Amino acid sequence: AQSVSQHNHHVILSEAASLELGCNYSYGGTVNLFWYVQYPGQHLQLLLKYFSGDPLVKGIKGFEAEFIKSKFSFNLRKPSVQWSDTAEYFCAVRNAGNMLTFGGGTRLMVKP
Amino acid sequence: DTEVTQTPKHLVMGMTNKKSLKCEQHMGHRAMYWYKQKAKKPPELMFVYSYEKLSINESVPSRFSPECPNSSLLNLHLHALQPEDSALYLCASSQVGGDWEAFFGQGTRLTVV
Numbered sequence: 001a002q003s004v005s006q007h008n009h010h011v012i013l014s015e016a017a018s019l020e021l022g023c024n025y026s027y028g029g030t031v032n033l034f035w036y037v038q039y040p041g042q043h044l045q046l047l048l049k050y051f052s053g054d055p056l057v058k059g060i061k062g063f064e065a066e067f068i069k070s071k072f073s074f075n076l077r078k079p080s081v082q083w084s085d086t087a088e089y090f091c092a093v094r095n096a097g098n099m100l101t102f103g104g105g106t107r108l109m110v111k112p
Numbered sequence: 113d114t115e116v117t118q119t120p121k122h123l124v125m126g127m128t129n130k131k132s133l134k135c136e137q138h139m140g141h142r143a144m145y146w147y148k149q150k151a152k153k154p155p156e157l158m159f160v161y162s163y164e165k166l167s168i169n170e171s172v173p174s175r176f177s178p179e180c181p182n183s184s185l186l187n188l189h190l191h192a193l194q195p196e197d198s199a200l201y202l203c204a205s206s207q208v209g210g211d212w213e214a215f216f217g218q219g220t221r222l223t224v225v
Contacts, residue, residue: 032211043218044155044202051211090154098143098162100204100214102154 002027004093006103013081014111021076021106023091032094033074035065036102039087047089050074061085083112118203118217126225127193133220135186135203144186145214146178147202155202161186162208193224 003026013019025031033050048059055067065076074091091103116137125131135144143162147155160168161180175197177189186203200221204214 032213034213036216044216046213049213088152094212094214098160098206098208099157099168100145100206101157105152105154107152 002093002095002099002101004091004101004103006089006091006106008106009104010107010109012109012111015083016080017110019076019078019081019085019108021089021091021108023074023076023103024072025074025091025093025101026072027093027095029096033065033067034092034094034100035059035063035074035076036090036092037087038090044090047076081108081110083110086110116203116205116215116217118201118220120220121218122221122223124223124225125190125193127195129193130189130191132190133188133201133203133222135188135205135217136184137205137215138184139205139215140183141205141207141215142183143206143208143212144180145204145206146176146186146188147204147216149200149202149219151199159188190222193222195224198223 005024007022035047036044037047047063050057050067058064063078067074089106094100119134146158149155158172159178164180175192179187200219202219203217206212206214
């Protein structure tokens with residue numbers, strides 16, 4: 001069965017610090033990869049996605065992620081976080097069977 | 113239009129009630145999904161419909177009954193729920209096959225009393 005792991009459950013950063021959130025998945029076939037963000041009390045929003053091609057993908061709000069196939073990883077990065085980035089971040093993987101599986105989530109708190 | 117619309121936004125129901133959650137999209141997507149999200153947890157897949165047919169049921173109890181009456185609508189019928197079923201229920205839609213992203217609705221926050 002497919003699984004998605006996010007190693008950091010809680011991250012606390014000061015404004016302007018750099019962010020990297022880890023995501024690893026177990027499925028060996030072709031995958032689509034996503035990062036979603038959920039602000040407090042709000043619905044899931046897509047930050048960025050990887051389908052194919054350039055493994056470095058850029059998303060909204062200054063986020064980017066790098067797909068490293070050999071490591072089964074899709075880590076999320078942002079050079080300088082803001083207080084408004086406080087949210088929960090979910091990595092998700094979709095396999096050929098049309099199933100979208102979420103990681104356990106990382107709760108990010110940015111201190112002003 | 114890239115919206116997935118869910119109604120109602122909030123629902124409180126007793127354990128003997130019957131209620132339904134509704135989801136609608138007009139993006140021409142032929143796959144639709146129900147997810148359940150408990151507080152501080154990731155969304156968990158419940159059901160997947162492809163071309164209006166149930167293709168995945170993640171061992172969901174029969175007190176949850178999905179229905180896909182046409183390609184734009186997805187319902188989740190609820191009956192005899194338990195308090196532990198209280199959660200945010202998310203609907204999503206996508207294309208079938210190829211590369212796609214799922215579009216999520218805002219969810220229905222369900223409280224079972």
